[in-house]
Amino acid sequence: MTSDSGKSANHPPFIYLDHIADTRFIAYGFSLENVFENSALAMLNVIADISGLSHEVEFQAEIFAPELEDLLVRFLSEILFLFDAKETLFGTVRVNALRKKEDGWIVSFQVFGEPVDSSKQNFRTEVKAVTYNGIRVEKTAFGFETEVVLDL
Template identity: 40%
Template structure:
């Protein structure tokens, strides 16, 4: 059975937490609707990201992934990067999106906290995502690394269009 633990709106459950032992972060948006939630997983970190639109769900998946690593509330928007990705389907697009963010974070020694995904375009051969991301250079005096995300997996991956919006489920290797 899946265990989901939620915290009250406005409370913080950042800092050191053990995802494998299911200390689960539940993050709320300013409108009281959930952006993402962490689910219990035996060895990795698993989360669901939500959005009224597919683009908003992709933005919230990125935010969830970076919250596995650092408290994104402590990340300023001093640098920006543009991202363009083409993939044959939405599942692969999601993995490619999050993997590209991990790659940029590693190569640039940066952390990101703001993600603006343009409307995702469906093409004859798949999907196209264009986005602008914002963050800052990693500063260990400012950004305490909670958990290192090594890779985005296809394990239990879901992209669902629900009646009230989109739900993306992702497992990341930690």
């Protein structure tokens, strides 16, 4: 699991919050790119222990959305789709570019990981979908913060 926290050395890149029947988290980052990376790592960490995964497999994608919150949902949903469709568990997420365009937002990113192997990897729970319930992306005094609810 790699990403710079975006908070002080004593603050984690994300925290989990109580939410009935789903999982809710807040991710932190010093930039929009960093908070998107940390949001993806938080989601992936719900699925399985992602520490120590190799970079054996790599995928890249570009996502567009009219609003920043919609971009976050689509970004996380694409990573969840790649996990399911390519049967690959990702431990590293790299946002190469995240920018506002005239008609919306665009993010270009790479994910790195290894093929799913339940004998070697510690799976926790299935994430069915990324929801729009309570989704937020905010600028803070320390950088940026997202809040996401995952349907389990």
